[in-house]
Amino acid sequence: xxxxxxxxxxxxxxxxxxxxxxxxxxxxxxxxxxxxxxxxxxxxxxxxxxxxxxxxxxxxxxxxxxxxxxxxxxxxxxxxxxxxxxxxxxxxxxxxxxxxxxxxxxxxxxxxxxxxxxxxxxxx
Numbered sequence: 001x002x003x004x005x006x007x008x009x010x011x012x013x014x015x016x017x018x019x020x021x022x023x024x025x026x027x028x029x030x031x032x033x034x035x036x037x038x039x040x041x042x043x044x045x046x047x048x049x050x051x052x053x054x055x056x057x058x059x060x061x062x063x064x065x066x067x068x069x070x071x072x073x074x075x076x077x078x079x080x081x082x083x084x085x086x087x088x089x090x091x092x093x094x095x096x097x098x099x100x101x102x103x104x105x106x107x108x109x110x111x112x113x114x115x116x117x118x119x120x121x122x123x124x
Contacts, residue, residue, distance in 0.1 A: 002026045002113040004096045009118030012086055016122070020081040022096030022115055030074040033099045036081045037108055038092035038120075045095070047106040049081060059104040064090075086122045093117040 008020040024032070035050035049070040051058045058070055067086075072079040079096065097111035105111070 002032065002098050004098060004113055004115035006094065006096045006115045006118040009094060009120045011121045011123065014086060014088055014122055014124050016086050017082070017084045018086065018120060020083065020094055020096075020118060020120075022079045022081075024077045024079070024098060031100070031102075033101060033104060034070075034072060034079040035097045035099070035105065035111060036070060036079075037095045037097060038090075039095070039117075040092040043092075045108050047108065048094070050104040050106070051079065052102055052104060054102075057104050059106065061106075083120070086120075088122045088124045090120060091122050092120060094120050 003025045004022055006022045012018055031053050033052050036048040037045050038048050039045040047061050049060045051070045067084050069082040095117045096115040098113040099111045
């Protein structure tokens with residue numbers, strides 16, 4: 001079993017930056033693929049970014065490429081999402097997810113573990 005706790009959300013003006021963190025506990029974190037997803041009101045949960053356990057592979061949604069960066073620190077059992085040049089359309093609840101397979105995946109149904117989410121609001 002894996003427990004995931006997100007932090008770092010908040011209110012920011014358009015063009016600003018935030019860094020989300022997700023701390024994991026319970027299972028060997030270093031062997032998990034980690035992903036970030038987001039869900040805006042009235043919309044389905046969508047893929048944002050993912051990173052394999054070795055950090056050898058990363059993947060981003062087209063909407064965030066060049067603005068967001070996913071990284072991980074296996075010694076701290078933590079994955080990060082650095083978000084720059086934020087836009088109002090980035091407003092959503094952001095969720096951290098984990099999976100035991102060693103590949104980046106964009107389908108949320110393929111992830112085994114989820115955090116509770118952290119709200120990100122970008123004002124125009």
